[in-house]
Amino acid sequence: MNTLVKHRLFWPVAMLVALLLSNLAFTPSFFSVEVRDGHLYGSLIDIVRFGAPLIMVALGMTLVIATGGIDLSVGSVVAICGALACWRISEQGDQNSVAGVLVAVALALGLALLLGAWNGFLVAVVGIQPIIATLILMVAGRGLAQLITDGQIITVNSSPYKLIGGGYLFTVPFAILVALAVTALAVLLTRRTALGMLIESVGGNAEASRLAGIHSRRITLMAYIVAGLCAGIAGLMISSNVSSADGNNAGLWYELDAILAVVIGGTSLAGGRFSIAGTVVGALLIQTLTTTIYTTGIPPETTLLFKALVVTVVCLVQSPAFRAKVFKGRRRRPSAPPAGPAAATTEKVEVPA
Amino acid sequence: MTTFAEVRSRLAGTRQRRYLPLYATLALLALMYGSGVVQYEAFSDPQVVLNVFIDNGFLLVVAVGMTFVILTGGIDLSVGAVVALTTMVSATLLEGQGWPAFAVLPLVLLMGATLGFGMGCIIHYFEIQPFIVTLAGMFLARGLCYTIGTSSITIDEPFWTTMAQSKVRFGDNFISPSVVIALVVVLVAAYVLAFTRLGRNTYAIGGNPRSAHLMGLPVARTRIGVYTISGFCSALGGVLLSFYMLSGNSLHAVGMELDAIAAVVIGGTLLTGGSGFVLGTVLGVLVLGIIQTLITFDGRLSSWWTKIVIGALLFAFILLQRLITPRKQ
Numbered sequence: 223m224n225t226l227v228k229h230r231l232f233w234p235v236a237m238l239v240a241l242l243l244s245n246l247a248f249t250p251s252f253f254s255v256e257v258r259d260g261h262l263y264g265s266l267i268d269i270v271r272f273g274a275p276l277i278m279v280a281l282g283m284t285l286v287i288a289t290g291g292i293d294l295s296v297g298s299v300v301a302i303c304g305a306l307a308c309w310r311i312s313e314q315g316d317q318n319s320v321a322g323v324l325v326a327v328a329l330a331l332g333l334a335l336l337l338g339a340w341n342g343f344l345v346a347v348v349g350i351q352p353i354i355a356t357l358i359l360m361v362a363g364r365g366l367a368q369l370i371t372d373g374q375i376i377t378v379n380s381s382p383y384k385l386i387g388g389g390y391l392f393t394v395p396f397a398i399l400v401a402l403a404v405t406a407l408a409v410l411l412t413r414r415t416a417l418g419m420l421i422e423s424v425g426g427n428a429e430a431s432r433l434a435g436i437h438s439r440r441i442t443l444m445a446y447i448v449a450g451l452c453a454g455i456a457g458l459m460i461s462s463n464v465s466s467a468d469g470n471n472a473g474l475w476y477e478l479d480a481i482l483a484v485v486i487g488g489t490s491l492a493g494g495r496f497s498i499a500g501t502v503v504g505a506l507l508i509q510t511l512t513t514t515i516y517t518t519g520i521p522p523e524t525t526l527l528f529k530a531l532v533v534t535v536v537c538l539v540q541s542p543a544f545r546a547k548v549f550k551g552r553r554r555r556p557s558a559p560p561a562g563p564a565a566a567t568t569e570k571v572e573v574p575a
Numbered sequence: 576m577t578t579f580a581e582v583r584s585r586l587a588g589t590r591q592r593r594y595l596p597l598y599a600t601l602a603l604l605a606l607m608y609g610s611g612v613v614q615y616e617a618f619s620d621p622q623v624v625l626n627v628f629i630d631n632g633f634l635l636v637v638a639v640g641m642t643f644v645i646l647t648g649g650i651d652l653s654v655g656a657v658v659a660l661t662t663m664v665s666a667t668l669l670e671g672q673g674w675p676a677f678a679v680l681p682l683v684l685l686m687g688a689t690l691g692f693g694m695g696c697i698i699h700y701f702e703i704q705p706f707i708v709t710l711a712g713m714f715l716a717r718g719l720c721y722t723i724g725t726s727s728i729t730i731d732e733p734f735w736t737t738m739a740q741s742k743v744r745f746g747d748n749f750i751s752p753s754v755v756i757a758l759v760v761v762l763v764a765a766y767v768l769a770f771t772r773l774g775r776n777t778y779a780i781g782g783n784p785r786s787a788h789l790m791g792l793p794v795a796r797t798r799i800g801v802y803t804i805s806g807f808c809s810a811l812g813g814v815l816l817s818f819y820m821l822s823g824n825s826l827h828a829v830g831m832e833l834d835a836i837a838a839v840v841i842g843g844t845l846l847t848g849g850s851g852f853v854l855g856t857v858l859g860v861l862v863l864g865i866i867q868t869l870i871t872f873d874g875r876l877s878s879w880w881t882k883i884v885i886g887a888l889l890f891a892f893i894l895l896q897r898l899i900t901p902r903k904q
Contacts, residue, residue, distance in 0.1 A: 344890075349897065350893055351847070354840075357836065359886070361889060362887065364879070365883035368879035368882070369879060373879060478714070491707060524718060524721070524722055527718030527719065529714045529718070530711050530714035533707065538701060541701045543703075
C-alpha cells in the first residue's frame with residue numbers, strides 16, 4: 223500500500239479517478255460507452271477525444287521541460303498550422319480531394335517543424351532563455367496566423383480533413399488513434415532507447431552532459447522541434463474538428479494548459495526527470511475538469527479559478543522549500559495533541575506524489 | 576560561432592554597455608518618427624506624439640511595474656489579468672453597488688497590491704519560479720473576472736467620466752489627466768530606482784541574489800516588494816484603462832503582459848535582471864505606440880502586422896542583449 227501511495231503517478235491518477243467518480247453523482251450514465259452507427263459514443267470517449275490535442279501539445283512540452291526549457295509558443299503554433307492547412311484546402315478547387323488535403327497537412331506540419339526549429343535555434347545555438355526565446359514566437363505567431371487567414375475565420379468543407387479531428391476509424395475517433403500512436407512512439411523512443419536518458423541528463427545539467435560527450439545542443443534543438451511538430455498536429459486536430467481556422471482564438475492559452483498538464487504529471491519544471499504517462503494523465507485530468515464543470519452545472523466561467531487553484535497546489539506540493547517548511551512544522555506540532563494512529567495516517571496521506 | 580563570441584567580448588568590455596540598448600532604442604524611435612514625418616504630412620503635428628501617450632498611458636504604468644520585477648530577474652505574467660480585474664471590480668462596485676468613487680479607488684489599488692504581495696510571498700518563501708506563480712495569479716484574476724460577469728459593464732459615474740473627458744491643455748495641444756498620472760508614476764519610479772535604498776536593493780538582487788543575500792541586503796522584503804509594486808501598478812493601469820474605455824470587461828487587456836514585457840525589453844532592461852532604466856521603458860512604450868500609429872497612418876497594413884513587428888523587434892533587442900552581457904562563468 224505504501225509503495226502504491228508513494229508511486230509518483232498515484233496522486234494524479236487518484237485525482238483523475240475522484241473527478242470521474244464525482245461525475246457519476248450528476249450523470250448516472252457517465253461511464254456508459256456504446257456503439258452507435260458503428261461509432262463509439264460516451265462521455266469517457268468525449269473526454270479523450272477532446273483531450274487529444276492537449277495530450278499532443280503536452281507531450282512535446284514534456285520533452286522541452288525535461289531539457290530544462292519551456293515553450294510558450296505552442297498556442298501560436300496551433301493557430302498557425304490550423305490556419306495554413308485550412309487556407310491551403312480552401313484554395314484548391316475540390317476540397318474533398320484526398321491528395322490536396324495530404325499536401326495541406328504536409329505543408330502545415332512542415333511549417334510546424336520549422337517553427338520548432340526556430341525556437342530550438344534561439345535556445346540551443348544563440349543561448350537565449352527559453353521563456354523569452356519562445357515568447358517571441360508567441361507574440362509574432364498570432365500575427366502570422368492572422369496574416370495567413372487575412373484576419374478572417376476560414377471555413378472549409380472537406381470530408382478527408384474533417385477525419386483528423388472529428389472523424390472515426392474502426393469505430394474509434396481518429397484523434398484518439400493519432401494521440402495513442404504518438405504517445406506510443408514517444409514512450410518507445412524515450413524509454414526503449416537511450417534518448418530519454420540523454421534528455422534527462424541534458425535537463426539535469428547541460429554543461430556536464432556536454433562534457434560527458436552528449437551533443438546537448440542537438441538534444442535541446444530536437445526537443446523544441448518535436449514540441450513544434452506536436453503542436454502542429456494538435457492545430458490540425460482542433461481546426462479539423464470545427465472545420466475552420468481562427469487565427470485569434472485557436473489554441474489561445476493552450477501553452478498554459480499544456481504546462482499545467484506536464485506539472486500535474488509530476489515532471490519538474492526545473493528539468494531532468496520526466497514522465498510521459500504522467501503528462502497524459504495530467505492532460506486527461508484537465509480535460510475531465512473542464513467536462514465536469516460543464517456537466518455539473520457550475521458556471522463554466524469558473525474553470526480558470528479551478529485551474530489557478532490546481533496549479534498553485536501542485537506547484538506548492540512540488541516545491542522542496544514548501545515541503546520542508548510545512549512538514550517540519552507538522553513534525554513539531556504533534557507533541558501537543560495526543561499523537562495516535564490518526565496522526566500517522568495523515569502523515570501518510572500528505573506524502574506528495 | 577567565433578565571430579559572435581568575439582563581437583560579444585568586445586562589446587561586453589566597453590564601459591558604455593549599460594547604455595547601449597538605450598541608445599539603440601532612442602535611435603530606433605527617432606528613425607521611426609522621422610520616417611513617419613517624411614511619409615505623412617499630418618505626422619509632424621505634436622498631437623500625434625501626445626496621442627501615443629493618451630492611448631498608452633495605462634500600458635506605461637503597467638510596464639513601469641514590470642520594470643521593477645524584471646530588474647530583480649523575475650517576470651510577472653499576471654499584469655494583464657489584474658488590469659482586467661480592476662476594470663471589472665471598479666465597474667461593478669460603481670454601477671451595480673453604487674459605491675462612491677473615493678471608496679472604489681483605494682479598494683481596487685489595495686486589491687492589486689495584495690495580489691502582488693501574495694504572489695511575491697509564494698515566489699520568495701516557497702522558491703517556486705516566478706513565471707509559474709504569476710501564471711496561476713493570471714488564471715486566478717481572469718477567473719475572478721469571469722465569475723463577476725462575462726459581459727461588458729459601462730461606467731457613467733461622474734468622477735470617471737470627468738477623468739475620461741477632461742483635457743489638460745497647453746497651447747493647441749492636450750493630454751488626458753491619465754497621462755499626467757502615468758508621468759507622475761514614471762517620475763516616482765525613476766526616483767525610487769535611482770536614489771533610494773529599495774532601488775539599489777532591486778538592482779543588487781537582479782545582479783546576483785546570492786551576493787545580495789550575503790551582503791545582508793533584505794532580499795525577502797525587496798523581492799516581495801517588487802511584486803507588490805507590480806500588482807499596484809497593474810491595478811493603477813486598470814483604473815487608467817477604465818478611465819480610457821469607460822467600461823469594465825473581463826476581456827480587457829488580453830495579452831497586455833506581453834506588450835509590457837516587450838516594452839521593458841525594447842527599453843533596454845536586461846531580462847536576467849540587474850540593469851535597466853525606467854526611462855528605457857518609457858521609450859519602449861513609445862516605440863510600441865509609434866508602431867501602432869504608423870500602421871494606422873499607412874492604412875494598407877492590417878493591425879496584426881503590429882504583433883509581427885513587435886515580435887521582430889523583441890528578437891532584435893534580445894539578440895542585442897546577448898551581445899552585450901558578459902558570459903556567466
